[in-house]
Amino acid sequence: MKKLMLSLALSGLMFAGFAQEKGNVKNQNDRGDRRFVKKEFQLDKKSAEEIAQLRTDRMDEKLKFTDKQRKEIYSLQLDQAKKDKEYASNRKESMERMKKDRMAQREKLMKNLSPDQQKLFKESFAENRKQRHNRKEGDRPTRRNRIERNGSDGRKGEENRKEAVSKNS
Known part of the structure; x- marks a missing residue:
């Protein structure tokens, strides 16, 4: 009887130890920062319409829109996606300008x-x-x-x- 109780107590302790260890391990996909983006939401490779559709679908899963709401939300998301695309293109252009300016600055520096x-x-x-x-x-x-x-x-x-x-x- 003592052996049975001892083995049950030890197995319980081992189980509790393993359960705590598993709780501290993070999911590999959950990095806790904004750098991790699901492949379906890599927005630079999608058109504004696709982005709006993805965003609307994702919201619809949780909020259960009516048909009227869905159309309105889609139009709002489409407007925002177009603005986002415009901002992204401007950002790329400004990055190119900045890179050229830095190279010109470096050349001037090297001459001195x-x-x-x-x-x-x-x-x-x-x-x-x-x-x-x-x-x-x-x-x-x-x-x-x-x-x-x-x-x-x-x-x-x-x-x-x-x-x-x-x-x-």
């Missing part, structure tokens, strides 16, 4: 530097670019990883900021 300074500037530029690339590849820690790391080694965020300021000074 000595050959040694140009070499140092190019090396610095290449190093910054490498760091950005490494961050995209995942070699450089992201903010979430830094928070997890700092929480695990017991240091507070204020101490890290002071340390970073002292290193930069």
Whole structure:
């Protein structure tokens, strides 16, 4: 009887431990940030009509529109989708303009530097670019990883900021 009770107690503890472990694991698709977008809602690849239809359908699933409401909501969504498309195209144009302006600024800057300074500037530029690339590849820690790391080694965020300021000074 004692063995039976002991085995039941141990199995209960194991079950409770596994249940808690599963609760802390996040869904891979739920990243908790806005960067994750469902493939069906990648709006840059859809027309304004398709976007409006998707948005209206999604709202209709939850709100159960009448036919009249559905038409009105669709027209509102269509107007907004057209505005969004216009803003996106303007954003692309302005990004291109900004890129050209930066390149022109860099050329002007290079003309004013000595050959040694140009070499140092190019090396610095290449190093910054490498760091950005490494961050995209995942070699450089992201903010979430830094928070997890700092929480695990017991240091507070204020101490890290002071340390970073002292290193930069």
